[in-house]
Amino acid sequence: MAVNVPSVKFRDYQVDAISSFVSEDPLFAPPNIVIQGHRSSGKTLTMRKFFEFNPQIYNCWLNPIELVSWKPLLQHVARMISSTLVNLFPNVICEEQDALEAEDFYLLIKFLHAVLSSYQVLEKDISLFVVFDGFDQLQELDSELLPKFIKLHELLPQNLRVQLKFIYIIHDTAFLNRYSTYNLPTIVFPRYKHEQVAEILLQKKVCEYIESEKLLCKVVSCGLDPDDSTFEQIAENYIKIIIQAFHSYTGNDIVALGDLMDSKWESYIQSITADNINEPLSLYRSNIELYTTTGDTFVAEEEVHAQAGDNERATAYELSCISKFLLIAAYLCSYLEPRYDSKIFSKKSHLRAGRSSYGRRTKMDTNPRYLQPSLFPLERLFSIFQAIFPVEEQENYSIFHHTEPMRANVEVYENLAELNSLKLITTATPKNVDYLSYKLKWKVNVPWEIITELASSVNFDIGDYFSGLHY
Known part of the structure; x- marks a missing residue:
């Protein structure tokens, strides 16, 4: 056949x-x-x-x-x-x-x-x-x-x-x-060209928009006679302007452009009047805000005004104490050499004395903070975290309290998962992270300016750990 x-x-x-x-x-x-x-x-x-x-x-x-x-x-x-x-x-x-x-x-x-x-x-x-x-x-x-x-x-x-x-x-x-x-x-x-995208969307969307009941009701409410040519002109002008305004944002993505058109169509209709329905330039000026923003946001609409009036609180890093110290420990792991860990973080006096096992901590030619963060295993992160976490000073925040050992372990991993979901700490394997795997390598994804501000919020002087290393 x-x-x-x-x-x-x-x-x-x-x-x-x-x-x-x-x-x-x-x-x-x-x-x-x-x-x-x-x-x-x-x-x-x-x-x-x-x-x-x-x-x-x-x-x-x-x-x-x-x-x-x-x-x-x-x-x-x-x-x-x-x-x-x-x-x-x-x-x-x-x-x-x-x-x-x-x-x-x-x-x-x-x-x-x-x-x-x-x-x-x-x-x-x-x-x-x-x-x-x-x-x-x-x-x-x-x-x-x-x-x-x-x-x-x-x-x-x-x-x-x-x-x-x-x-x-x-x-x-x-x-x-x-x-x-x-x-x-x-x-x-192959990818569609700009002219092809415009032709495809005009063919697909014009018929859809001229049959819109809301457009018909708006034209009738303005006291105008519904005419197919008028509807077609309104739809074509709208589609062409959307493509020109957002092509740099979406590229030749027909689906994304179509979604933008659908999301702004009702607002575009509301601005139609008897004076501008036959004047594309006047209609464009009355809807200028539709073509200058996509309308995308990462927060709910009711939170926009609250955050706009409280900039200081918005940059306060709403992380738990454990998450902050985990992030600080991750930064230290990524930018300090492992061979100095026993000297810098150990609380045993016999380990801090002498240089037979780890040598002298010499000044580096390049500031380590200017380099890419190094990968580190999870075991090293927890060891440094346990060394810098203020157990004695903050009894309430202590996760190493002997009466709740299981909650301590779960709480650390919960905070680690939170930091990973926020992309503050990333892994060498981007998908399906197994937080219990000893083979998994991690690295910090936070610049020096943010880590110093975060460290100051918990009274931790991270600069001391880089003294003599171009700090």
Whole structure:
């Protein structure tokens, strides 16, 4: 059966390439296809339109970003393939399989073999395309995951009536370059140009806005006759101005520009009057604030006025005492050499005396604070933290009280997690931080000006620890 080619603006080459690789006949479709392109480049839209125009080509979709790790991904693959075949061929008797058992690749192969074998009664061979929309967006992405899927078709019998084909929609070019030796068929979606973005948004949004009930009510309330040409002119002027105003902020991201248009549309309508409805320049001037700010904020609207009148409190670093000393300890770990720790922080007199084990603390050629922060293990952080924390002076804040040993440990890790979530202390591994792992390396992410202000709030003179080292 011939393949129907949909019309997608500025994606003619990509649509033709997809129609060449995607076929209902397994003999004419490769087992793996890669669709690569940056965000908002039309990958998903083009693929969905292609399958919409070709209902005879069976497919199922997965969003890896919603599945966190590879194990739920395998289970979801098993469940989607099974449910799709049941819906396509309800008359075929198939023994029910538990998709949750597919916890590893060999179990997924076993599951697929059992399910696909039930469809040997079909009259002809068919292709079932499994589309991973954003394969590289999986949070716990294993480097071996893609090669296993690439080789999956080799582990299934070749005489099955239902042949699985995989389509990987990938955003990151660097991720795809790791697997260049596999020579996978790849269709690249380039970024849209500025003129293309404007044309696409005009085609998509004008029809949506001229049918707006709020625009109709506003025009009628102004005592004007509703005219399609007037509505179209208002919508086109609005879309063009938004693109010009925020293109430097969003780039050629169609989704982001569309969201900005939708969020400001109602405010734009409210400013329409009988005097400016036919004067784009006057209408622009009455809405100048809409084009000078995105409206994004990190705090709730009711907190904006409270924070604006209390600047001093806003820079007071609302951290607990434990968090402050953990951050100070992390700064010391990143900018002081470990070999001096026993001399600087030890409370044992016999360790502080002599230089046989750690040598003289000489003046460095470069101020360590001007260098990049060094990585350090968690054990060293806790050792320095315990040495500088004022246990005797602040009994109430002491986390080393003997009556509550378990609460002490939990409280330290809770504060460490808080600092990590605030990006004040970061790790060498950006994802899925295991705070109990001894292999994990940490570093501070705070400049000298902030750490000195924070140290002064707890009466800690951090400058003494850098005396003789260009302080």
